[in-house]
Amino acid sequence: MILLSNILAIFRRELESYFYSPLSFIFATLFWFLSGILFITLLIGPQGIVTVVAIEEQRGVPLPPIDVASEFLKIFLGVVGALALFLLPLLSMGLYAEERKQGTLELLATSPITNWSVAVGKLLGVVTFFSVLLIPIVLWEIIVFSSADPAFPISIFLLSHVGLILLAAAILSLGMFVSSLTESSLIAAVMTFSLVLMLWLVDLIGDRLSGSLGDAIKHLSLLKHYNNFLEGVFDSSSLVLLLSYIFLGVILTSQSIEFLRFARR
Amino acid sequence: MIEVEHLGKMYGTTAAIADLSFRVETGEIVGFLGPNGAGKTTTMRILSAYLPATTGTVRIAGHDVHQDSMAVRQCIGYLPENPPLYRNMTVEGFLHFVARIKGINGGDRPAKVSSVLERCQLTDKKKIHIHKLSKGYRQRVGIAQAIVHDPPAIILDEPTVGLDPAQLIEVRELIKSLAGDRTILLSTHLLSEVSMTCNRVVMINQGHLVATDTPDNLMAQMSGNAGYAIEIEGNPAEIKPLLEVVPGVINVDIEKKSGDRPFATLIVTIAPNHEPGRDLASIIVSTGAGLYEMRRIRPSLEDVFLKLMQAEAELSPDPEASTVIAPSSTETP
Numbered sequence: 132m133i134l135l136s137n138i139l140a141i142f143r144r145e146l147e148s149y150f151y152s153p154l155s156f157i158f159a160t161l162f163w164f165l166s167g168i169l170f171i172t173l174l175i176g177p178q179g180i181v182t183v184v185a186i187e188e189q190r191g192v193p194l195p196p197i198d199v200a201s202e203f204l205k206i207f208l209g210v211v212g213a214l215a216l217f218l219l220p221l222l223s224m225g226l227y228a229e230e231r232k233q234g235t236l237e238l239l240a241t242s243p244i245t246n247w248s249v250a251v252g253k254l255l256g257v258v259t260f261f262s263v264l265l266i267p268i269v270l271w272e273i274i275v276f277s278s279a280d281p282a283f284p285i286s287i288f289l290l291s292h293v294g295l296i297l298l299a300a301a302i303l304s305l306g307m308f309v310s311s312l313t314e315s316s317l318i319a320a321v322m323t324f325s326l327v328l329m330l331w332l333v334d335l336i337g338d339r340l341s342g343s344l345g346d347a348i349k350h351l352s353l354l355k356h357y358n359n360f361l362e363g364v365f366d367s368s369s370l371v372l373l374l375s376y377i378f379l380g381v382i383l384t385s386q387s388i389e390f391l392r393f394a395r396r
Numbered sequence: 397m398i399e400v401e402h403l404g405k406m407y408g409t410t411a412a413i414a415d416l417s418f419r420v421e422t423g424e425i426v427g428f429l430g431p432n433g434a435g436k437t438t439t440m441r442i443l444s445a446y447l448p449a450t451t452g453t454v455r456i457a458g459h460d461v462h463q464d465s466m467a468v469r470q471c472i473g474y475l476p477e478n479p480p481l482y483r484n485m486t487v488e489g490f491l492h493f494v495a496r497i498k499g500i501n502g503g504d505r506p507a508k509v510s511s512v513l514e515r516c517q518l519t520d521k522k523k524i525h526i527h528k529l530s531k532g533y534r535q536r537v538g539i540a541q542a543i544v545h546d547p548p549a550i551i552l553d554e555p556t557v558g559l560d561p562a563q564l565i566e567v568r569e570l571i572k573s574l575a576g577d578r579t580i581l582l583s584t585h586l587l588s589e590v591s592m593t594c595n596r597v598v599m600i601n602q603g604h605l606v607a608t609d610t611p612d613n614l615m616a617q618m619s620g621n622a623g624y625a626i627e628i629e630g631n632p633a634e635i636k637p638l639l640e641v642v643p644g645v646i647n648v649d650i651e652k653k654s655g656d657r658p659f660a661t662l663i664v665t666i667a668p669n670h671e672p673g674r675d676l677a678s679i680i681v682s683t684g685a686g687l688y689e690m691r692r693i694r695p696s697l698e699d700v701f702l703k704l705m706q707a708e709a710e711l712s713p714d715p716e717a718s719t720v721i722a723p724s725s726t727e728t729p
Contacts, residue, residue, distance in 0.1 A: 133499060136496065136499075136501075137496075137497060137499075139496075140493060140496035140497050141497070143493075144482070144485075144493050147485070147489070148482070148484055148485075151484035151485075151525075152484065233480070233481070233482070233483065234476060234478040234479070234480045235480040235481070235482055236480075237446060237474075237476045237480050238476075238480035238494070238541065239497070240445075240446050241444045241445060241446050241469055241472070241474045242469055242494075242497045242498055243466045243467075243469040243470045243497075243498065243499050244497045392446065392447055392448060393448060
């Protein structure tokens with residue numbers, strides 16, 4: 132009960148802080164602008180899916196039967212996932228670095244509240260913020276898909292977005308850990324970006340290595356598991372892996388804050 | 397209330413604190429005094445369960461700081477050297493947040509927050525964002541966050557550093573008003589601070605205890621330095637031998653003053669428990685010299701501090717000792 136109220140207190144403060152931080156407004160603008168452009172381009176741009184299908188039909192080329200709506204969603208959310216990779220380190224960079232710089236970590240560390248409930252509260256806050264940013268995007272999709280024929284299956288729609296939020300949570304959780312290692316937001320952002328990029332591209336390394344080691348490394352890939360969600364395939368191993376990244380981030384963060392007490396001089 | 401026993405803290409191979417023991421009883425305001433780098437902040441961080449100690453134990457309200465850290469955190473209020481403030485929050489919002497993480501339940505929170513706002517005279521600033529406040533107000537918000545959950549023990553690390561004289565008085569009054577059933581440990585390197593607010597002084601240097609006593613007792617130890625400064629118009633060389641034979645007078649020094657008229661100041665050092673003021677005055681007047689000012693000289697806490705630190709340095713074989721002391725003499729006003 133007390134634990135929950137502690138987590139809630141951190142969560143609320145974290146959310147409130149986005150209203151006063153110019154960074155969150157810049158982030159929202161950038162995210163909506165870029166994803167908006169991608170949405171339009173991928174849908175009705177010169178290479179957009181609607182345009183391509185229309186042209187092919189006019190030429191009378193027999194098309195393999197494709198579901199334009201789900202095909203579009205897969206492509207679009209794939210690109211939004213890549214966008215998240217670039218932008219999310221900006222959100223996670225300040226989570227702890229700012230607390231360390233402002234000295235407020237000393238307040239948290241001397242309050243009757245555990246390190247991990249601080250970490251959980253913070254992660255919930257930043258994931259909620261990002262999820263709220265997805266609302267307009269979901270609205271665009273609903274508008275477009277409402278005219279889809281046959282009707283777009285709601286399960287794939289939900290699964291893809293849950294996947295996106297889980298992916299974001301995994302990136303943010305690891306970013307939170309990196310942020311707890313330094314007082315500089317900039318260093319945290321750069322380090323998080325490199326780390327996440329590595330986890331994203333780990334497929335390529337896995338491909339070069341044959342055998343079970345290669346498979347094991349490939350299994351760590353964020354991209355592969357995210358794509359599973361986008362395919363509309365509910366693969367429990369993908370869910371477990373993304374959740375593991377989230378937990379790993381939280382545990383590492385609370386350990387690194389604990390370690391800070393011993394290392395500090 | 398606060399019991400520190402044989403506390404030690406190593407940073408790598410350097411000892412920041414070594415074998416430090418002292419107690420603070422319930423209801424006391426204790427000044428924690430020492431030159432910069434003496435280990436004050438480290439000690440306070442250990443007391444507030446922020447840093448682990450290398451050796452020794454600390455108990456606050458009966459709870460061991462290391463074993464029972466959550467219980468300790470519940471019953472202390474801690475103001476670090478840099479007040480931990482979320483600059484983007486309003487004063488009220490911030491205090492609500494602190495009350496929440498200190499475990500005050502929802503029903504009591506508004507009352508606690510408004511009473512602490514009242515107490516720290518922040519009520520008319522409660523809607524202001526913290527980054528817009530002046531340093532004095534921020535310090536008050538810092539104190540407010542330390543006391544919002546009504547802790548029995550309050551630890552304040554340099555609560556008055558960097559304040560202007562008016563703010564200094566306000567914050568000092570605020571601290572004094574907190575006393576009563578609460579126990580307060582405040583660190584400072586300003587000696588005037590200690591003599592004005594504290595019942596007792598714990599003086600440390602290079603991580604170990606130098607002295608602990610009331611400010612008055614510490615000054616009494618220095619009574620060898622007590623005496624009079626007497627400003628006269630006349631020939632001081634004539635008067636000096638007359639004063640030297642007065643019972644209780646140890647020494648008479650002459651300070652010549654520049655200027656047209658023959659002013660001079662005699663510094664008379666007297667033995668403890670002697671009050672020869674009346675005799676001194678009547679002798680001077682009987683020589684026909686003008687008596688312009690006669691002022692009692694009492695040892696200041698500065699003198700006590702410097703003397704104790706000097707004694708430390710002489711005892712210590714460490715050549716760095718003298719450099720540690722040097723800054724303190726320039727800081728004391």
